[in-house]
Each structure stands twice: as C-alpha cells, then as structure tokens.
Amino acid sequence: xxxxxxxxxxxxxxxxxxxxxxxxxxxxxxxxxxxxxxxxxxxxxxxxxxxxxxxxxxxxxxxxxxxxxxxxxxxxxxxxxxxxxxxxxxxxxxxxxxxxxxxxxxxxxxxxxxxxxxxxxxxxxxxxxxxxxxxxxxxxxxxxxxxxxxxxxxxxxxxxxxxxxxxxxxxxxxxxxxxxxxxxxxxxxxxxxxxxxxxxxxxxxxxxxxxxxxxxxxxxxxxxxxxxxxxxxxxxxxxxxxxxxxxxxxxxxxxxxxxxx
Amino acid sequence: xxxxxxxxxxxxxxxxxxxxxxxxxxxxxxxxxxxxxxxxxxxxxxxxxxxxxxxxxxxxxxxxxxxxxxxxxxxxxxxxxxxxxxxxxxxxxxxxxxxxxxxxxxxxxxxxxxxxxxxxxxxxxxxxxxxxxxxxxxxxxxxxxxxxxxxxxxxxxxxxx
Numbered sequence: 001x002x003x004x005x006x007x008x009x010x011x012x013x014x015x016x017x018x019x020x021x022x023x024x025x026x027x028x029x030x031x032x033x034x035x036x037x038x039x040x041x042x043x044x045x046x047x048x049x050x051x052x053x054x055x056x057x058x059x060x061x062x063x064x065x066x067x068x069x070x071x072x073x074x075x076x077x078x079x080x081x082x083x084x085x086x087x088x089x090x091x092x093x094x095x096x097x098x099x100x101x102x103x104x105x106x107x108x109x110x111x112x113x114x115x116x117x118x119x120x121x122x123x124x125x126x127x128x129x130x131x132x133x134x135x136x137x138x139x140x141x142x143x144x145x146x147x148x149x150x151x152x153x154x155x156x157x158x159x160x161x162x163x164x165x166x167x168x169x170x171x172x173x174x175x176x177x178x179x180x181x182x183x184x185x186x187x188x189x190x191x192x193x194x195x196x197x198x199x200x201x202x203x204x205x206x207x208x209x210x211x212x213x214x215x216x217x218x219x220x221x222x223x224x225x226x227x228x229x230x231x232x233x234x235x236x237x238x239x240x241x242x243x244x245x246x247x248x249x250x251x252x253x254x255x256x257x258x259x260x261x
Numbered sequence: 262x263x264x265x266x267x268x269x270x271x272x273x274x275x276x277x278x279x280x281x282x283x284x285x286x287x288x289x290x291x292x293x294x295x296x297x298x299x300x301x302x303x304x305x306x307x308x309x310x311x312x313x314x315x316x317x318x319x320x321x322x323x324x325x326x327x328x329x330x331x332x333x334x335x336x337x338x339x340x341x342x343x344x345x346x347x348x349x350x351x352x353x354x355x356x357x358x359x360x361x362x363x364x365x366x367x368x369x370x371x372x373x374x375x376x377x378x379x380x381x382x383x384x385x386x387x388x389x390x391x392x393x394x395x396x397x398x399x400x401x402x403x404x405x406x407x408x409x410x411x412x413x414x415x416x417x418x419x420x421x422x
Contacts, residue, residue, distance in 0.1 A: 006280035006326040034322045035304050047280060049327060096393025101316045
C-alpha cells in the first residue's frame, strides 16, 4: 500500500471539509477499498473514515413507511433490521460475517461494483440516495460499471427505500467471491413491478423493462416465458460467458418471482 | 504517524502507526501477537479474524487507526492465563479440528463469534457462518464437529460420513 494520511471526523461537516483535500478518498467499511489499496490500484493522499459520524448511523422507518438507512450502516445491521425483509435478506447474503461486520451500504453504493448486491435493491425499490448536498433518485444514480452520479467529495449520508408490497432478491452466487454471478431483485408495488439485475451487464446494474411490463400485467414466473436479454453487452469472463449470463437473467428472475409470490 | 491506544486481550496497548498500517500488522509486528495469521492478505481466507468490540472482523482488512480506542480480542486471549484451553479450543483438540493449524486462530475466533450470537447453531448454520474462513487441509468436517461439540450439542452424523 502507498501511504496516506488518515482522518476520522466526528461530524458530517468535518468529513465534507476533509474531503475537499486534493486526492482525498472516503473510507466506508473498507472491504473493497482496503484490498484495492493493497494492490496499489489507488493512491489517495488522505483517507477520510466515515465510521465515526453519528448522524450517518442508524436505521429507522420514515413517515411514508420507507426504510431509512444511515450511509455508514453495516451490512450486518441492515441484515438484522426489521421492516423490509427482502432487503435484510439481501444484506445477510453479502460476503461473509466478518465482511458484513465492516462493509457499509454507503460504501457499496458509492463503489457501484457491477456484481454488488445493494445496487439491485436500490434500483428495484426506487430508493433515494441522500448525500451531504442533495437527494438522487436511484434511476438517476447508477451510471455504469463503478460509475455513479456522485460528485467528487460527495458523501452518501442516507439511503431511503420505499417498501414494496412483495419483494425478493435471488442471488446466483459466484462461490469463490460470493459476489452475484447474476442477482435479480424483484419488487412489486401498488403501481407496478420493478426488476433490477446485477452481476450480468457490462454497464452494471440495470432495469429489465420487458420483464417489468410482463410482471406488472401478471405477477407469475410464467409471464417471463419467452423473454430474453441480448447477450451483447453482458459480462463474459472465466466464470461464465455472455450467453450464459443472459440465460441466467431469465432463470434467476423467474426464481425471484416464485420466491416472492 | 499517529498514536493509537486500544485494549488487547484485556490489557492496554498503544503505538505509533502510519495511516496505512493494518490492524493485523499492528497486532503482529508492534504487539508481537503473531497468533493472528496472515493467510491471503486479500480478505478471503479469514486466518486473521479477531474481535473488535466483540464483533468478528478480518484484521488484514481494517486499518489499525480505525481500531483506536477499541477492545480487541485475539487468539492469544482465548485460553486461561494458566494455559487451560477454552471450550472451543478444547473441542478443536478433542475432535481433531485442525491439521496444519494455520487457519485455526481465525476458525476459533469465528466460532466464538458465532456461538455468542447463536449458542446452538445447526450444522448448516455453522457451515454458513464459516464461509469466510478457508481451510486448505480440507479440514472443515472436524471443524464443524468441534464447533457443534463446543456448543454443547450432540454431534449428529454429519454429511459425507
């Protein structure tokens, strides 16, 4: 690892100030960033820990029945929360217990790994990503592999999840990394169904609109018969070809619908 | 360099660390607690698991500075001062839950965290909880037996036997 200064502000205002330094980098739980630093794939001048900020901790239910999760909440704390079962189940499947004890929801969403689980939940739920500066709708937030609408130095302070009538996250695990080879989050709201797919596309998480239309008309696995996604643009690597991932998207979506219904 | 202070196995410990110093490095190289092993250094193997404020974490994937002020338990703090093994360690010995022993510190620390949170886990729950602890001697079978025994349960005839 290249060396860096370490700062651990106690308030959001101090964190925002610290992030204005040249080459400053926010540190959530570090479960992706620290391995990245070890590989010398990043060389921040200062690492700003977000773990000591009280106003970014805690999980509660909001006025409109949405689940509000502080940006520094760990996967373990989301897994243990009540109020949005499919989301807690998703959090409980990330990595392993030690990773869940450190990794945070804000860190995961800021990183936007194309195979991470949380982006699928945020996009399918129509979540709102709240930062120190503004609120960003999930539909406007994800901008491709490892790319988001966050500006330089912007910090995710809270994520608000509307709770669907029924929902389920189905994850086809890549057994060595425990990331999703393909993961599908299906969320049925009063006004329609949202389907978000992670792990599959080179563009990162995406909404599968054909499946959303079919499921909004008939929330049953059979409604997906015959629907396909184009293999072009899917991730092809040693774990699975583009065609394999495209095929899995339909299979895993069906499983998610069956489990949710 | 900044000064950090923590409680390690019940004793105060302090030192000067760089921003990049890992908790695992601080424990091993500054405090000479070399029971915490570095197996992969890529956050996968779990040989470096310690407890930070009672929670199991991979000490190779946490900065020492993040642990400033924390209560740390390592494998060295598990046995009684006279060397008497704790229940989990004794069960690992009784059930031959180790072969080369390299993964054992992490396995024991993960097992302790599991049993604190779930005192009577099923075999499936034990295996699920150990997903982040890799044993390359393929010793999982006896490790699972040892943890079930340490929880005071009958050891069922477990899969693959």
